[in-house]
Amino acid sequence: MKKDDFKISITVEAGAQRVFEAINNVRGWWSQNIDGPTTALHDEFIYHYQDVHRCRINIEAMETDRKVVWRVLENYFKFTQDEREWTNSSIIFDIVEDAGTSKLHFTHHGLNSEMECYKVCHDAWTYYIADSLRQLILTGQGQPTPKEEVTAGVTEENRVAHDPGTKSIYHRLLIETPVETVYKALTTAEGLAGWWTPDTVAKPEIGAVLRFGFGPSYFKNMEVIALKPYSRVEWRCIKAFEEWIGTTLTFELEPQQKGCMLLFHHDGWANYSAEFASCSFDWALFFRSLKFFCEKGKGFPYPEFNV
Numbered sequence: 001m002k003k004d005d006f007k008i009s010i011t012v013e014a015g016a017q018r019v020f021e022a023i024n025n026v027r028g029w030w031s032q033n034i035d036g037p038t039t040a041l042h043d044e045f046i047y048h049y050q051d052v053h054r055c056r057i058n059i060e061a062m063e064t065d066r067k068v069v070w071r072v073l074e075n076y077f078k079f080t081q082d083e084r085e086w087t088n089s090s091i092i093f094d095i096v097e098d099a100g101t102s103k104l105h106f107t108h109h110g111l112n113s114e115m116e117c118y119k120v121c122h123d124a125w126t127y128y129i130a131d132s133l134r135q136l137i138l139t140g141q142g143q144p145t146p147k148e149e150v151t152a153g154v155t156e157e158n159r160v161a162h163d164p165g166t167k168s169i170y171h172r173l174l175i176e177t178p179v180e181t182v183y184k185a186l187t188t189a190e191g192l193a194g195w196w197t198p199d200t201v202a203k204p205e206i207g208a209v210l211r212f213g214f215g216p217s218y219f220k221n222m223e224v225i226a227l228k229p230y231s232r233v234e235w236r237c238i239k240a241f242e243e244w245i246g247t248t249l250t251f252e253l254e255p256q257q258k259g260c261m262l263l264f265h266h267d268g269w270a271n272y273s274a275e276f277a278s279c280s281f282d283w284a285l286f287f288r289s290l291k292f293f294c295e296k297g298k299g300f301p302y303p304e305f306n307v
Helices: 016-024 118-139 179-187 189-195 274-296
Strands: 005-012 044-049 053-063 067-077 090-098 101-112 167-175 209-213 219-228 232-239 248-256 259-269
Touching (some): 016 067, 016 101, 101 118, 118 179, 118 259, 167 274, 179 232, 179 248, 179 274
Antiparallel strands (some): 005 101, 044 053, 053 067, 167 259, 209 219, 232 248
8 A cells, every 4th residue: 555755735925936045944944953054955964853853864956946855864763663764765845936926845755654753743844844934935034943052941950949848730631733833832922822811911031921811800920930942831920819929830841752742830839728729620621722722723711711
């Protein structure tokens, strides 16, 4: 039986030259964690994502404004039994221009549904081609994975220490989308409004104060104290019900074969109080909303979360 390669196509209001240049600006749409040149025939570069994925790629073919072909020379996956999946596969970009509009046909030849990595790679390529590369072509600004060594925030040495006598709320769930999608839902105003509350003011910056409205007279303010792209988000509560103030909320993301595992902990509670119990239940409902938002595009933010 024929194994179908992964394919996706996008159409953009741009000429073939702009599309071609954007494809070759790999750090502008895929990842800033790339070593080596990416713009000329036979260039070779190395991509890595934390300790999860690493590959070495050669630009095997290039036709100006028409086609780019990458050959994966080496590959390592942390989360698959066969660590070498992708090795010897080809990543192909075909550009067809018609009256100022271009269609980009993307094919990962050798990536098929029988491979262990397929679900993760399908969703990740869909994000990077249909969202990040499209935005780079149209606006000049893509959404690549940020460079790992310049991420900021709380380190293990200066992380907020909690009294060992305090209590914590924990939730863990699998969200069947790439970590990139979940991270965006946890850090942008649009994302947070889609699953927690529509009355959201937020920006993904260390030190930013996020404002969340729940009805006309109740607001929660959170200070962003850690951001590690696609891995960790941490807030400190500075305004809310009294029992919330000073607590920290941490979202830890881990890539999985089927998507993203989210581990959430809300630390620093003084007691197992009625508010603690109510809050834990509400977080479970909101994480159901987050899961639906990431997987289906529609969550159940306040006040719909408990309907």
